[in-house]
Amino acid sequence: MIIKKRKLFVSVFSLVVSMTGIFCSEFSSAVDRYIDSLDDVQKISQMFLVNIEGNKTYRSVEFLPDGTPVVPGGVLLFSYNIAETPKEIMEFTSSVEKYCVENNITNAYVAIDQEGGNVNRLREITSRLPSNQKVAEHYSPEQAGGLYSIQAKQMRVLGINMNLAPVIEPVIDSNRGFLGNRSFGNAPASIAYSMKCIAAYEKNGVATVVKHFPGNTNTDPHTGLPVINLSDSDFEMYCLVPFAFAMTQNPSAILMSHTIVKGKDEKSPACLSFYWINDVLKDTLGYEGLVVSDDIFMGALADYGYPPEVAVVQAVKAGTDILMLSEKKFLYAVQMLIEKKSKDKIIEEKINHAVKRIIEFKLKKGVLSIDTSGNIQNKSVLSGKSIEERLDVFYSAKKNGDEL
Numbered sequence: 059m060i061i062k063k064r065k066l067f068v069s070v071f072s073l074v075v076s077m078t079g080i081f082c083s084e085f086s087s088a089v090d091r092y093i094d095s096l097d098d099v100q101k102i103s104q105m106f107l108v109n110i111e112g113n114k115t116y117r118s119v120e121f122l123p124d125g126t127p128v129v130p131g132g133v134l135l136f137s138y139n140i141a142e143t144p145k146e147i148m149e150f151t152s153s154v155e156k157y158c159v160e161n162n163i164t165n166a167y168v169a170i171d172q173e174g175g176n177v178n179r180l181r182e183i184t185s186r187l188p189s190n191q192k193v194a195e196h197y198s199p200e201q202a203g204g205l206y207s208i209q210a211k212q213m214r215v216l217g218i219n220m221n222l223a224p225v226i227e228p229v230i231d232s233n234r235g236f237l238g239n240r241s242f243g244n245a246p247a248s249i250a251y252s253m254k255c256i257a258a259y260e261k262n263g264v265a266t267v268v269k270h271f272p273g274n275t276n277t278d279p280h281t282g283l284p285v286i287n288l289s290d291s292d293f294e295m296y297c298l299v300p301f302a303f304a305m306t307q308n309p310s311a312i313l314m315s316h317t318i319v320k321g322k323d324e325k326s327p328a329c330l331s332f333y334w335i336n337d338v339l340k341d342t343l344g345y346e347g348l349v350v351s352d353d354i355f356m357g358a359l360a361d362y363g364y365p366p367e368v369a370v371v372q373a374v375k376a377g378t379d380i381l382m383l384s385e386k387k388f389l390y391a392v393q394m395l396i397e398k399k400s401k402d403k404i405i406e407e408k409i410n411h412a413v414k415r416i417i418e419f420k421l422k423k424g425v426l427s428i429d430t431s432g433n434i435q436n437k438s439v440l441s442g443k444s445i446e447e448r449l450d451v452f453y454s455a456k457k458n459g460d461e462l
Contacts, residue, residue, distance in 0.1 A: 084432060089417050092434040093410075100164060102392045102409060104131035104416045105374075107169060107350070107382045113141040116154040120389045128389050129158060131416055132167045132220065132380065137179050144183055144216060144452050148445050151217025155438055164417075165436050167265075167425045169220035172213065175239050177223075184212040185459025190225060190251065191239035199250045205462055206258035211455040213264050215448045217440060219423050220265040222313065226252035226300050227273050232288070235276035245295055249303045256307040263439075265310035265423055267350055271339060272319060272328055273297040279316040279358035283327065287320040302343050310419060311348035312339065314378065316358035326376075327359060330369060335377040348419060350380040366391065371398055374405060379412040 093101060099122065108130045111119060118127035133154060141147050151168050158165045170179050175189020187209055193202050213221065227233065228248040229241035242251040252268065259266045273296065275284040288296065297319075301312070314329035323333040329351040339345045354369045364372070370381055370391045381391070399406040417434075420426045424439030440448065 085418075085421075085428075088428055088432050088434055089414055089421070093413055093417060096164065098396045099126075099128060099389075099392055101413050102395050103128060103388075104164060104413045105379065105381055105395075105409070106130040106388045106391070107132040107134050107380050108388050109134050109136055109384055109386050110139060111386060113139045113146070113150055114153075116150065116157050118157070119386050127157075127161050127163065128392070129161075129163045129166055130388060131164070132169050134222075134382070134384075135168065135170045135179060135218070140179055140183065142182075145445060145449060147183065147216050148448055148452075152440070152445075154217075155436075155441065159436050162436070165420070165425050165438060167219040167420060167423065168217055169222060169267075170213070170218050171222045172209070172218075173223040173225060173240060177240065180213070180216075183216070184209060185456045185462070189239040190242045194242040194247045194251050199254045201462075202251050203254035203258045205459070206255045207262055208455050208459040208462070210259045210262035210264045212452055212459070214262055215440075215451045215455070218264065219425055220267060220310070221259055222267045222269065223259075224252050224255045224266065224268060225270070226268050226304050227270065228296050228300060230292075230296055232286070233274050233276060236274050236278055236284075245300060248300050252300065252304050253307050256304060256309045260308065260310065263423060265419070267311040267313050268301070268304050268309045269313035270315035270317070270352060271301055271312050272315065272317065272334060274315055274317055277358075279352065279356050281357045283358045283362045284315070284317040285320060286317050293319070298338075298343070301339075305343060305345050305347075309347060310423070311350045311380065312345060313350045313352055313382075316352050316356055326372070327364070329378065330359075330364065330372040330376050332376045340377070348379045348415060349377060351378045351382050353382050353384045355384050367394060370394065371405070374408050374412070377408065379415055 110116060110133045118129055120128040122128065141150055154168060155165050171177050172180055174187040175192065178187055185208060197205060225240045226248050227237060227241055228245040229237050229243060242248045256266045256268065273286055275286055277284040316327045316329055318324055318327055323331050328334040335349055351373050354366050359369050373381055395409065399409055427435045427437050429435050
């Protein structure tokens with residue numbers, strides 16, 4: 059009897075593996091067909107995460123000569139993009155999808171910096187979200203997981219798919235002035251709390267972008283070039299180990315810092331470094347998710363020999379998937395990459411690889427969907443829900459959050 063049960067188990071397991079392989083193959087084929095249908099501008103635009111105007115109705119700020127609007131792969135909300143009520147935010151994020159559908163453009167994901175504490179774009183909208191430091195001081199890791207789950211449910215139903223959080227760097231003397239209360243604390247605390255945070259957001263449909271790999275210093279990268287100068291043992295403990303643990307929770311993305319590490323590829327900031335992105339992050343640590351650059355317009359790059367037109371190309375060659383720009387216009391960078399890829403097969407391969415990963419990400423997070431015929435649709439998982447239904451979910455989650 060036991061042998062028969064084992065045979066049955068093996069047969070069922072083999073069938074599941076076979077069906078999974080078929081599904082993955084069909085999924086990959088659907089993605090390939092969809093990408094083939096995009097022109098070069100739409101395709102490469104997927105690699106950009108940029109800020110947008112207003113907080114009422116989305117509209118593009120750039121157009122091709124024939125009048126076709128240019129929309130990035132992701133839109134980044136700052137404080138001035140946050141309307142006064144949850145309903146207005148839902149209408150604004152829905153207008154992004156509506157605009158894309160009307161213009162036959164790939165739907166954009168919606169991202170925000172919602173770390174908690176001082177970096178809290180939704181402080182007047184969602185339930186209370188303390189800083190990482192306060193969370194570690196007043197909540198157990200399990201309680202923190204509940205806090206972040208409730209926050210994620212509110213963000214998701216508001217139409218926000220990606221959170222540029224958490225900061226998982228431990229605070230040490232050389233970065234304390236920059237990180238402050240954005241860190242959970244020492245290395246053990248950073249590991250324990252960041253893992254709960256990542257799992258909570260991802261489980262509830264909001265992509266996490268853990269930051270800032272491989273670390274920072276007290277030099278603000280908005281104005282200067284940070285240089286990490288630690289012993290090998292300290293660097294491993296404070297810069298590598300926390301990210302290695304974070305990866306076990308499968309974060310959707312990791313954000314590369316603008317830092318140079320003493321004795322390790324001192325020629326390039328991490329976000330432009332093939333060594334840090336490929337040799338360390340992917341090969342050594344085994345990371346398989348999306349790689350996001352920190353803001354390409356930051357002073358750490360522009361003032362030290364890496365203006366945007368240089369940084370964009372180097373970041374792509376290094377293996378970056380998503381290029382973050384605080385500017386609203388990015389078409390010039392798209393056109394520059396179109397020209398570069400026509401002359402450089404390596405850049406073309408990097409772009410194709412990145413775009414496929416981004417489209418797969420959008421499908422996994424419900425920004426795009428697949429119909430019964432296996433065709434990718436420009437509709438999100440929220441498309442079939444009314445604002446009223448979404449508001450019910452939002453206020454229920456907010457009430458739970460207010461009670462924590």
